[in-house]
Amino acid sequence: MIVPMPLVDYQKNTDEELASIVPTDHRAFVPLVRRYESKLLAYIRRISGFQKEDAEDILQDAFVDAYRHIAGFDPHLKFSSWIYRIVHNRTISAYRKHKSSLNNVSIDDEDMGFERLLSAKEESQSLVESSLNSKVIKQILDKLPPRDKEVLVLAYIEEKSYEEMSDILQAPIGTVGTWIRRARQKFAKLGDEYPNLIR
């Protein structure tokens, strides 16, 4: 019989505080999972194109990894960067195994990240309301190499800073900047092939 957990209010604790108490209080990991579950699930699907069930499996494995190695969490990092890194690495290795079975980027149509990506492409602030844009951007992202897709998703859809991206992708900040610049150039070049893309 499962004994219900006593109610402990973790709401006031930051992610980093919760991570630091997990080794002694295992239950503190549950609110962390709650806080990141949906965001990370969407992130996995964005960079890999996995179906929801597969993405959930990856996320579950990533959370088990994070839970097992929580003592290795570097308090100098943001917890979000650390958990994103674990999820990212898990997703990439799963992606490499199942690359042939994937076809496109899976994202909700109403995802505002696409508009941010588009405005970054044109260096303008024009927001696009048409779902046509989202579909086209999905197609463009899908044509990009995995590294370019990852950095664009992290920068414009997940809205991560360069420093956070450096911690997630485990690369120097300068290198991340170079990757983003190149990815944007490739994205813009591919975008020119789509006359229906509203700018």
Place this chain on the structure above:
Amino acid sequence: MSIADQFEKKIQTGELATPIPRWVVILKHAALWTAFTLVAMFAAVSAGVFVWFILDPVNLTIDAGRSMSLDRFLDALPLLWAIVSFTCALLAVWIFTKSPRGYRFRVAAVLVICFFAIASLGVAAASSGIANRVEEMASRFVPEYSLMARPRILKMMNPGMGTIVGRIESFGTSTLELSDPEGVFWTFSINSQDVLQMPRPMQPGACVRIVGDVSSTNRTGEVEIIRPCPRGVRLHPPVMPLFNR
């Protein structure tokens, strides 16, 4: 059921393995930094031995006029230490990049800093006498080290060019007896006491190089110049196992 709910249930039922303890993580980090320090130190000491070989003043006095600088670099022993140093330096850089926040630094920058640090420590090791002791230990405890000295010895043992290398068996005011690397005795006559003014006191068992008028048939000659053996040769026995095979 959400993933969070599944986790909550698993934690309650004890289905999840407990997190790895903090001390294991600390131990791993300590092992990594210890490995980095050891490898970097070994790279520095190896660089020191390499520098020590290249800066050998005895080597320069006789060979400088007749051999190119490149020859000295291509001697097996200095090259061995240079390769060991370079490999260890690369290993140190690799370990650094695997450290918890090593990825934040550009590999090129880490490489340059590491190489400068190792070269500086190497020069310090060469000038402080550490390199000398390392070479002595290598000669004593690593039998294969003698094999690495062979190309150097062969280059110096060239009766046709009037150069002989060997250990002093006996010497007087006008004669000098040597045993060469093959154990063959050579008798030299000394016409001037000036040739005996060596940097180190001459004594039986000391390794010396001789340049002079040499007869391979009679194993005799007349000494023109006599100098101590250079680094990398002086510690090896006069009758080397390699030459006796």
